[in-house]
Amino acid sequence: MALAGCGTDAGSPTAPNNNAKVKLPTYKPFTGGPKPDLPGTPEGVLDGFLKYPADPIKVTGGAPGDGSTVTTFVQTFSPVSPGASSNRYWQELNKALNIDLKISVVPASEYTQKFTAIVAGDELPDLLHVRNPTIDIPAFLNAKCQDLTPLLAEGAVNEYPFLANIQPVFWKQCIHNGAIYGVPVPRAVQGLLMFRRDDLISAKGLNPDPSSFGEFRELCQGLTEPRANRWALTGPDITVNFVLQMLGVPGNWKDDGGKLTNIIELEQYKQALADAAQLFKDGVIHPDSFPGPNANLAATYKQWFTAGSAVLNVDNYTAWPEYYTQNISGPSFKLGGMLPPNHDGSTKAVTWQGNPSFSFTAFKKAPEARIKQLLRICDWLAAPFGSAEYLLTNYGAENVGWQRNADGDPVQTDTGKAEVPGLGVKYIAAPPFVLYTPGQPQATKDGHAYQLKSVPISVGDPTLGMYSPTSSRQNASLNTQLTDARHAVIRGEKPVSSWDETVEQWRQSGGDQIRSEFEQALAQNSQSVGER
Numbered sequence: 001m002a003l004a005g006c007g008t009d010a011g012s013p014t015a016p017n018n019n020a021k022v023k024l025p026t027y028k029p030f031t032g033g034p035k036p037d038l039p040g041t042p043e044g045v046l047d048g049f050l051k052y053p054a055d056p057i058k059v060t061g062g063a064p065g066d067g068s069t070v071t072t073f074v075q076t077f078s079p080v081s082p083g084a085s086s087n088r089y090w091q092e093l094n095k096a097l098n099i100d101l102k103i104s105v106v107p108a109s110e111y112t113q114k115f116t117a118i119v120a121g122d123e124l125p126d127l128l129h130v131r132n133p134t135i136d137i138p139a140f141l142n143a144k145c146q147d148l149t150p151l152l153a154e155g156a157v158n159e160y161p162f163l164a165n166i167q168p169v170f171w172k173q174c175i176h177n178g179a180i181y182g183v184p185v186p187r188a189v190q191g192l193l194m195f196r197r198d199d200l201i202s203a204k205g206l207n208p209d210p211s212s213f214g215e216f217r218e219l220c221q222g223l224t225e226p227r228a229n230r231w232a233l234t235g236p237d238i239t240v241n242f243v244l245q246m247l248g249v250p251g252n253w254k255d256d257g258g259k260l261t262n263i264i265e266l267e268q269y270k271q272a273l274a275d276a277a278q279l280f281k282d283g284v285i286h287p288d289s290f291p292g293p294n295a296n297l298a299a300t301y302k303q304w305f306t307a308g309s310a311v312l313n314v315d316n317y318t319a320w321p322e323y324y325t326q327n328i329s330g331p332s333f334k335l336g337g338m339l340p341p342n343h344d345g346s347t348k349a350v351t352w353q354g355n356p357s358f359s360f361t362a363f364k365k366a367p368e369a370r371i372k373q374l375l376r377i378c379d380w381l382a383a384p385f386g387s388a389e390y391l392l393t394n395y396g397a398e399n400v401g402w403q404r405n406a407d408g409d410p411v412q413t414d415t416g417k418a419e420v421p422g423l424g425v426k427y428i429a430a431p432p433f434v435l436y437t438p439g440q441p442q443a444t445k446d447g448h449a450y451q452l453k454s455v456p457i458s459v460g461d462p463t464l465g466m467y468s469p470t471s472s473r474q475n476a477s478l479n480t481q482l483t484d485a486r487h488a489v490i491r492g493e494k495p496v497s498s499w500d501e502t503v504e505q506w507r508q509s510g511g512d513q514i515r516s517e518f519e520q521a522l523a524q525n526s527q528s529v530g531e532r
Contacts, residue, residue, distance in 0.1 A: 044189025063098035074424035191354020
């Protein structure tokens with residue numbers, strides 16, 4: 001079967017309505033794995049597992065590679081791992097895959113700059129991690145990347161059983177120009193959440209579940225001890241977003257019958273700014289949380305939270321087990337998830353859904369045999385929870401990257417902590433996500449219980465999966481302007497009323513054009529769905 005040509009002209013992308021007509025890979029769930037201890041729900045609560053199988057089986061047919069070199073570019077939210085010559089995990093992965101895997105990995109704070117430089121160059125890596133690009137992504141994919149539709153659409157995906165194990169909703173981010181242009185890295189309905197240090201809250205005798213903004217403010221005041229180097233909140237922006245959820249505001253855009261309003265245009269946004277400014281005046285937001293534009297905020301916030309310098313931090317639900325792995329506070333360390341309380345008696349709080357896929361991996365154009373090999377490698381890396389392959393991909397080699405505890409769970413060694421997370425392999429390809437914290441069954445139960453409460457009140461962004469050329473080109477600079485103005489209000493340098501001028505500047509500088517393009521995409525997508 002010949003692959004469809006991608007063309008060499010990076011001209012205008014195909015109209016967005018064609019994307020709705022793409023035949024997605026047919027979902028064929030893998031049935032040979034362990035049954036979850038805590039079953040998920042059709043609405044999006046993830047399956048939970050309290051233990052790893054004692055004797056995980058190999059589920060693949062062997063090494064997928066042919067001994068050749070495979071290049072890839074990924075990001076990491078952890079310190080970058082050591083190079084291949086001194087990294088046992090990397091070496092074991094090469095052996096298992098039977099390839100010479102050359103990974104170019106960069107910190108998340110440098111990803112956009114590096115990605116832009118790579119796609120502008122003459123030579124792409126074989127596998128390219130694509131997340132929130134600031135370029136014209138449909139045009140780039142059309143010009144330089146492989147159309148995978150003939151190999152993955154509908155039943156063709158069955159040649160790669162663990163890619164077939166990924167549900168259709170996760171593939172939608174891979175669809176551009178009316179074709180499949182990549183392999184997704186699945187996530188879930190649950191997106192970011194407000195993590196809390198329950199051990200520190202309990203030690204102060206405070207209520208971890210406030211029922212209003214007023215009670216939330218009291219909790220933050222009770223947690224803050226500058227002399228002990230401790231503040232309630234890691235940063236100003238996570239504070240604004242959490243208050244917006246208290247106010248029942250959806251994430252990013254509000255859709256009224258195809259008419260979009262950005263949340264920065266809502267009156268509730270000014271209320272959230274006023275509340276965040278009050279909390280900053282209270283002194284409960286970490287004082288070092290207004291760094292420059294190139295700071296790795298995610299990593300810094302993680303460090304503060306893990307060390308106890310901050311008690312509340314917004315992060316992705318996938319970080320739940322990572323925080324236990326990185327724990328430096330001893331056996332008393334305990335996490336919880338805080339649902340946004342109703343702001344007052346007139347509001348109904350919501351949580352914000354995440355992107356179903358964290359990212360997708362695009363393939364450099366190549367002959368069909370080469371593309372099939374790369375798909376087999378991604379299929380191997382997508383082997384599901386409970387398998388021997390999953391164990392190696394996520395933890396490394398036994399007695400090097402991890403050791404079994406008394407209950408048989410794989411607990412990472414110091415070597416594993418240094419070598420595995422910072423290599424970014426999980427951003428090449430991955431199976432459907434599950435809830436599992438090695439050696440911490442209660443943490444898995446807590447995470448599952450949180451999702452049972454948060455998913456039913458969650459709301460999504462109607463523009464997810466839609467493409468706006470103006471947003472792709474200008475969103476980064478527009479966000480910088482909004483962030484600067486937002487921080488000025490929170491620090492008390494400007495009044496909340498100044499936000500109206502900020503919003504007007506955003507509209508004139510591209511916001512209205514972005515809105516128009518997303519509205520067109522929504523209308524065309526709706527029309528195509530109706531035609532099927």
